[in-house]
Amino acid sequence: MTSIMTNGAAMAALQTLRSINYNMEEVQSRISSGYRVETAADNAAYWSIATTMRSDNAALSTVQDALGLGAAKVDTSYAGMSNAIDVISEIKAKLVAAREPGVDKTKINKEIAELKNQLVSSAESASFSGENWLYNSSTTPAATKSIVASFNRSTDGSVSVSTLDYDTAVSILIDTEDASLGQLTKGVEVAQPNGATAPTTANATYYLINAGSTTTAAGTEIVLYSTTTDDILDGMISAADAMLTALTDSAATLGAIQSRIDMQENFVANLMDVIDKGVGRLVDADMNEESTRLKALQTQQQLGIQALSIANTNSENILRLFQQ
Incomplete structure (x- = not known):
């Protein structure tokens, strides 16, 4: 039947055209945005996963920044510690040189005094972002410092932050409040020859730097006089060597932290790339x-x-x- 009131063919053609136009709008939207799932209406499940993972990636980006800041602090402390080890090695060499007969010990002491000043300057300068892990002038003793290392999401959806911890008490070189808390200001007890001809030894305590600490160190400062005996020199050399050993251990700990931070930085960067790739598989348009x-x-x-x-x-x- 042919009717002039109702055009069935035109209605069918119009319906088909509307469907085609709707699909075209959808495809054009995907091409312009680059996303197959741009809003929750497109696919609620995939959109929810993608939104959560993007948020986690933003948190990981902050972790990356925190690791960079922590690495800078550790690098600064390691540089100061490395310099201190070199200077103490030089001081030890000067003390050994003073052991030679006929050497002017007072002149060698002037060199040692300048090396001490260098140690103070290095420790005080090893500061980054307001933190100094080698020099403490606060009434509060050095404490454990934490570096944000990772952002974790468990299988039940709960989140947590992991940290790398470092006890700065082992790396403080100079403490102006309590001398006993500084590696170079505290007294180091050593076995020292007792008399030029006697085979016996006695304990003696020496410290390297007098920082004018509120709580002074026990023992005697490593200072040379023209009357300084060989036995005392031997004790000072032993004390300097013990300090050098302690600083070497502290530097090794800082080096281990450096290595851990580098590995964590690489892991976080790779993890962010993997998450981005996974989100792309879910929501990106082909x-x-x-x-x-x-x-x-x-x-x-x-x-x-x-x-x-x-x-x-x-x-x-x-x-x-x-x-x-």
Whole structure:
């Protein structure tokens, strides 16, 4: 039946054209945004996962910054510690040189005094972002410092932050409040020869730097006089060597922290890349596929418009039947 009131063919063609236009809008949106799942309406499950993982990646980016800051602090402390080891090695060499007969010990002491000043300057300068792990002038003793190392999400959805901890008490070289808390200001007890000819030894205590601490160190400062005996020199050399050993251990600990931070930085960077890649698999649009679909839909749209045009000509054909 042919009707001039209802054009079924045109209605079918129009419905098809609407569907094609809707699909074209969807494909064009994916091409312009680059996302297959851009909003929760596109795919609630994938959108939720992607949003959570993007948030976690932002937290990991902050962790990366924190690791960089921590690495800078450790590097600064290690540089100061390394310099201190070199200077104490030089002081030890000067003490050994003073052991030679006929040497002017007072002149060697002037050199040692300048080396001490260098130690104070190095320790005081080893500061980064307001923190100094080698020099303490606060009434509060040196404490454990924490470096944010990772952001963790467990299987039950709970989150936590992990840290790398370092006890700065083992690396403080100079403490102006309590001399006993500084590696170079505290007294070091050593076995010292007791008398030029006697084979016996006695304990003696020496410290390297007098920082004017509120709580002074026990023992005697390593200072040379023209009257300094060989036995005392031997004790001072032993004390300097013990300090050098302690500083070497502290530097080794700092080096281990450096290595751990480097490994963690690499891991966090790789983890962020993996998360980005995983999110992309869930929500990114396949541009090759979408461009192919767009080309097909454009062809379908042209055919739909032509079909609608043909359907609309049916009424005109009926009109011709009534023309004379």
